[in-house]
Amino acid sequence: QVQLVESGGGLVQAGDSLRLSCAASGRTFSTYIMGWFRQAPGKEREFVAAIHWSGGSTYYADSVKGRFTISRDNAENTVYLQMTSLKLEDTAVYYCAAGRTWSPSLIKSYEYGYWGQGTQVTVSS
Numbered sequence: 001q002v003q004l005v006e007s008g009g010g011l012v013q014a015g016d017s018l019r020l021s022c023a024a025s026g027r028t029f030s031t032y033i034m035g036w037f038r039q040a041p042g043k044e045r046e047f048v049a050a051i052h053w054s055g056g057s058t059y060y061a062d063s064v065k066g067r068f069t070i071s072r073d074n075a076e077n078t079v080y081l082q083m084t085s086l087k088l089e090d091t092a093v094y095y096c097a098a099g100r101t102w103s104p105s106l107i108k109s110y111e112y113g114y115w116g117q118g119t120q121v122t123v124s125s
Contacts, residue, residue, distance in 0.1 A: 009119030
């Protein structure tokens with residue numbers, strides 16, 4: 001079992017950068033695919049990025065490609081989401097999630113069995 005706690009959200013201006021962290025409990029963190037999702041008010045939760053358990057492969061939603069970077073530190077049981085050139089439309093609650101499947105379905109929330117409580121990111125003009 002994995003427990004996830006996100007941190008690092010906040011209020012920033014458009015064009016700013018922000019780094020989210022997700023700390024995981026448990027000794028099996030390094031065996032999980034880790035993903036970031038987000039949910040804006042009135043919208044469905046959407047995939048943002050994912051990283052293979054080894055850290056050797058990553059995958060991004062088109063909307064964040066080139067601006068966001070996912071990384072992980074298995075020794076520290078932590079996954080990060082570095083966000084740059086933030087836009088108004090990046091405003092959302094960001095969730096980290098842990099799953100087992102590295103496949104095209106990794107963009108689907110049902111592939112992740114463990115979720116954090118979320119951290120709010122608000123981008124203002």
